[in-house]
Amino acid sequence: MIELKDVYKTFNRHVVLNRISLKIEKGETFVIIGMSGTGKTVTLKHICGLLDPDDGEVLIEGVKMNNSSESIRRGLRRKMGVVFQSGALINWLSVGDNIALPLREHKKYSEKEIGVRVDEKLKLLHLQSARDKMPAEISGGMKKRAGLARVLVRNPEIILYDEPTSGLDPVMSTHISELIVKMKEEFGVTSVVVTHDMNSAYHIADRIAVLYNGDIVQCDVPEKIRNSAIPFVRQFVSGSLTGPIDVE
Amino acid sequence: MSIVLLVYLIGDSIMKILDFSGYCIILFFNTLFYLKNIFSKRKEIVRQMYNAGIRTFIVVSIVAIFSGMILTLQSGIELKAYHLEEKVGNVLIATLTREMGPFTSAIILIASVGSAMAAELGTMKVSEEIDALEIMSISPVKFLVMPRLVALSIMMPVVTVYTNVLGCLGGAIVAKTHLNVSYDTFYIHILESLHFKAVYVGLLKSFVFGLIIATICCAQGLRAENGAMGVGKATRDSVVASFIMMLVVGYFITEIFYRGGL
Numbered sequence A: 001m002i003e004l005k006d007v008y009k010t011f012n013r014h015v016v017l018n019r020i021s022l023k024i025e026k027g028e029t030f031v032i033i034g035m036s037g038t039g040k041t042v043t044l045k046h047i048c049g050l051l052d053p054d055d056g057e058v059l060i061e062g063v064k065m066n067n068s069s070e071s072i073r074r075g076l077r078r079k080m081g082v083v084f085q086s087g088a089l090i091n092w093l094s095v096g097d098n099i100a101l102p103l104r105e106h107k108k109y110s111e112k113e114i115g116v117r118v119d120e121k122l123k124l125l126h127l128q129s130a131r132d133k134m135p136a137e138i139s140g141g142m143k144k145r146a147g148l149a150r151v152l153v154r155n156p157e158i159i160l161y162d163e164p165t166s167g168l169d170p171v172m173s174t175h176i177s178e179l180i181v182k183m184k185e186e187f188g189v190t191s192v193v194v195t196h197d198m199n200s201a202y203h204i205a206d207r208i209a210v211l212y213n214g215d216i217v218q219c220d221v222p223e224k225i226r227n228s229a230i231p232f233v234r235q236f237v238s239g240s241l242t243g244p245i246d247v248e
Numbered sequence B: 001m002s003i004v005l006l007v008y009l010i011g012d013s014i015m016k017i018l019d020f021s022g023y024c025i026i027l028f029f030n031t032l033f034y035l036k037n038i039f040s041k042r043k044e045i046v047r048q049m050y051n052a053g054i055r056t057f058i059v060v061s062i063v064a065i066f067s068g069m070i071l072t073l074q075s076g077i078e079l080k081a082y083h084l085e086e087k088v089g090n091v092l093i094a095t096l097t098r099e100m101g102p103f104t105s106a107i108i109l110i111a112s113v114g115s116a117m118a119a120e121l122g123t124m125k126v127s128e129e130i131d132a133l134e135i136m137s138i139s140p141v142k143f144l145v146m147p148r149l150v151a152l153s154i155m156m157p158v159v160t161v162y163t164n165v166l167g168c169l170g171g172a173i174v175a176k177t178h179l180n181v182s183y184d185t186f187y188i189h190i191l192e193s194l195h196f197k198a199v200y201v202g203l204l205k206s207f208v209f210g211l212i213i214a215t216i217c218c219a220q221g222l223r224a225e226n227g228a229m230g231v232g233k234a235t236r237d238s239v240v241a242s243f244i245m246m247l248v249v250g251y252f253i254t255e256i257f258y259r260g261g262l
Ligand SMILES: Nc1ncnc2c1ncn2[C@@H]1O[C@H](COP(=O)(O)OP(=O)(O)O)[C@@H](O)[C@H]1O
Pocket: A011, A016, A034, A035, A036, A037, A038, A039, A040, A041, A042, A043
């Protein structure tokens, strides 16, 4: 469904992704973990075509996303949703209007249908009380959930999540994890999730890839990652201070 | 060594200016393409017009009145030496309609509205809101730039007319109190030099300034990078670039229309 082939990306000569390859199957929940600043967000942006690699290929259902025309990108993105780290809400629209935005802009539905679909997602994410609030008036966690609602309202087949549970309280973060699992089980959604939250990662992942220094050092099922023999992975998943990661 | 560095720096900034100009031109034509959606974006356009016109009302009023007062006082002092002070109205209205009206309005709108556009779009860029629009297949040009461009190019001439009117009021007060020119005399001389051509060229100038300022400020915002610091830089650069382009283009419009006199 999603394939990265030898993706190489630099910013001002600084190598961020050093020829990474991965293949994500339809209906899979694929989790990417790694330290801050290793290029997890950059990887997601390659998958959705916001960034183009210097070298290598990104394929979505066999169609090349990178360096392709705007119309091909639009076509591929039609079945794709991205939950951004901070929610990325439009700040002069209320939460309800933000969620309705993708439906309104493309004029495929009547206002009544839009209302029904928006209400359904508000309820799913426990945001009914925030419907008429402005983004500035709600908490960071609520913004993130509203961002997720805006993605879900389009019923995408592929959802990319950038740290969906960071900044949420433990109960809400479990709720989001459950939601990711539910999207897969009920609707067969393919998910790529970037996270620091190891509990959530073990819970939702079919496979976990560990990104370090521009490379995928390990990519395997959660059990194997938990009991990894690779020192970096061991240190990272246990949060230990001793190991190859230099905390200084 | 330092010569090499100097050449490098100059070359680098020329490349950046060319790159940015190219981006602005493409953005401008893209925006024209999305004018077809002008009706469906009417609410946003009105909101932007409100931002550009109503929210700058007080500042525009103060600047306009004082500009009129200063112009009248300065030219009045000079004219008085030739006992021509009752002609101060002619000088004032000619200056306002041809140059000072469009110029002061543009400066105010660059400083207040243009810089806010750059900061707003820049913030949206660095907080991934623009990315989110792209993913939803909503064109940021259609959604953000087109309404701002339309609103500013409509409001700029409106603000200019308003500036001219208030400038005359300020001038009338100074003429009366400092130059002993009665309101009636002042008014008659205003009408005498209120030429149709001066008015429409002035308004055309304002309209073009609106297009330029909106394009440059939106372009700076859309290209912001590196978090809050980048937004600050985009805002500053948008003000500087708008101001320079406004002067350069203003000169050439004058040159085209006044080559053969009034
Ligand atoms: N647009 C950009 N321009 C320059 N550098 C960037 C850009 N985006 C990301 N980077 C750099 O790429 C690296 C990886 O960033 P990112 O993917 O955001 O990290 P994370 O794994 O925390 O999500 C960082 O060093 C960052 O500075």
